Amino acid sequence: MKSTSLFSPEPAKGWLPWGVLAPFLLILFVAAPVILTDAPFIQWGFVDDRGNPIGESGLYAFLLIPFALTGVLVFAWVLLVERRPLRTIGLTPKVGAMTFLRGLCIGVATIGAVVAGIWAVGGYHADGFGRAFASPRDLIVITILLACFMLQASIEEIIFRGWLMSVLARRFNVVVAVIVTGLVFTALHYGPGQKLIVMAGTFLFSAFACAWALKAGNIWGVMGWHTGWNWFLATAFELPVTGFDAGVSALMVKLVPQGTDLITGGAQGPEASVICLSFFTGATAFLLWRLHRGAKRAQQRSKR
Incomplete structure (x- = not known):
């Protein structure tokens, strides 16, 4: 498979990094803001000494500040160093808002379906419905978290499925781009003692997001999907999202795990479940089948 431009064929007028360098650059884009904010966050009581957010303010800061700084770094790199327009990393103009919103709704629906599936096979039991609606404070927190997850999830999609995947596809090919993007995404979400099933789930999360972006030809929809997935999981069921607890009452239903970790995902949450x-x-x-079918039809039309 030959190298290709995923979202727009426009060339980089500046310096496009070597393929082997791109993953390390991404790690730098992510690590630099974390290192920069680590000491202040601990001093201000936003995170503990392991980097886990403390309370609402800590969670807001954790989701907003480092990711915003990472976004600034990546945008500056693309525009000033590579000198290519943002549509070449999947931020196609004129389709953003509605495509994002549609993706957000699909994200809510898909994580809701996964949680419902775990519940249906006996992985959870219900312990109260819609308790967040009895707490104005929790509803405010849930609304703020939607904005926080919009930024966090969008930046992750921009740097991984937008920037890294597009660079690797131009330097190597699409298959290498998807695999390496997944490996880097998994590595940066790794925690000490993490189980193999959690790592597999993280890699498959990335593979799904890559397939979505490739099929759509932009990253707006998968940005919305990632937002809806994270936000609804964090707020609707009082379940952890990637091991973090949002600390708010359930928007839908409080679910208490009662099955094995293989079914419920254990402390990591539903994302580590075999159902997910x-x-x-x-x-x-x-998605890959639809992508292949679409490419085959386009090829047949070009021969007519």
Whole structure:
């Protein structure tokens, strides 16, 4: 498979990094803001000594400040060093808002379906419904978290599925781009003692997001999907999202794990469940099949 421009064929007028350098640059883009904010966050009581957010203010700061700084770094790199327009990293103009909103709704629906599936096989029992509506404070926090997750999830998609995948596809090919993007995404979400099933789930999460971006030809929809997935999981069921607890009453229903970690995902949350892994495997295969079918039809039309 040859190198290709994923979202726009426009060339970089500046310096496009070597393929082997791109993953390390991404790690730098992510690590620099974390290192810069680590000491102040601990001093201000936003995070503990392991970097985990403390309370609402800590969670807001954790989701907003480092990711905003990472976004600034990546945008500056693309515009000033590579000198290529943002549409070449999937930020296609004129389709953003509605495509993002549609993706957000799909994100809410898909994580809701995964949680419902775990509940249906006995992984959870219900312990109260819609308790957040009895607490104005929790509703305010849930609304603020939607804005926070919009930034956090969007920046992750921009740097991974937008920038890194597009650089690797131009330097190597699409297959290498998807695999390496998934490996770097998994590595940066790794925690000490993390189980293999959690790492597999993280890689499949990335593979699904890559397939979505490739099928759509932009990253707006997958930005919305990632936002909806994270936000609804964090606020709707009082379940952890990637191991973090939002600390608010359930918007929908409080679910208490009662099955094995293989079914519920344990402390990591539903994303480490075999049901979630099955969803990502099937959904990714479906998107890749549609992508292949679309490419085959386009090829047939070009021959007529």
